[in-house]
Ligand code: NCD
């Protein structure tokens with residue numbers, strides 16, 4: 557089967573400052589091996605991408621070092637609100653961390669959030685890491701400022717139900733869900749230990765079921781939240797960094813769900829390509845497509861992983877559906893699941 561190139565709107569490629577976890581070359585190779593031809597990468601780097609200078613230098617490196625198209629988010633910081641108008645001219649969207657997670661970015665309190673919502677233009681989405689009541693706060697700000705808010709990695713039943721209500725009221729809200737919140741629960745977190753520690757944490761079976769129930773309606777995108785950390789970091793006894801890699805497992809998991817009739821391939825393409833491109837107003841990629849074998853059965857992963865962290869919480873999982881080939885702007889870049897001219 558031929559699909560359009562997939563787009564992952566939520567990945568961490570760790571450059572600058574975290575190149576021992578991932579870099580543009582390894583992360584974009586993992587993307588191609590997972591069927592993604594375009595990535596939107598997060599600004600919680602070291603330094604964070606909260607000024608035009610840091611954003612531009614990282615975007616320049618992304619362009620020259622990546623094997624697929626990579627666009628970087630601008631990051632919101634209470635100390636750098638003056639940078640937002642110029643960042644808005646360049647970045648596809650803004651990211652606000654409304655709750656604590658990995659990295660240096662965290663905007664605390666209404667008094668800091670209001671000027672950010674006020675100066676960011678209407679035309680480009682404001683993406684939020686928001687959990688629990690922060691989801692309600694983000695929706696309230698979307699309503700008051702008439703700005704498009706995109707809620708990242710929705711993980712709880714209450715959150716997805718509130719977002720459904722917001723959409724029914726006509727508010728400019730979209731959202732994404734990760735494969736780990738669709739396929740794993742708190743039971744897996746106990747089994748995986750640090751390798752299942754992620755923000756938002758894995759939910760209950762009830763949360764998981766609610767997400768599946770909203771897959772054909774409320775949910776706009778599937779995004780991996782590819783968040784690589786080394787095995788060594790994950791096994792540190794004093795607090796491991798939260799996050800799991802996902803670029804290479806996302807398409808296999810969603811193809812497996814499609815093979816089991818949990819969604820149609822038409823819906824899979826909407827969630828992983830059409831909607832991301834439309835919501836973020838992304839440029840067209842001419843002569844770009846992927847080829848999958850929807851019937852192939854195997855145990856994940858079939859090849860050594862391309863992500864620098866080299867582990868996956870989905871290792872050992874039976875999958876149905878394999879990425880065969882990727883053609884990017886007329887050039888074959890993946891054949892039989894292998895990234896060409898790479899090693
Ligand atoms: C992410 C990371 O490692 O950068 N971690 C995570 O657990 N998801 C940060 C984030 O997306 O919240």
Ligand code: ZN
Pocket residue numbers: 607636
């Ligand atoms: Zn500064």
Ligand code: ZN
Pocket residue numbers: 657685708709755756
């Ligand atoms: Zn987050």
Ligand code: ZN
Pocket residue numbers: 566567568598781782783
């Ligand atoms: Zn993330």
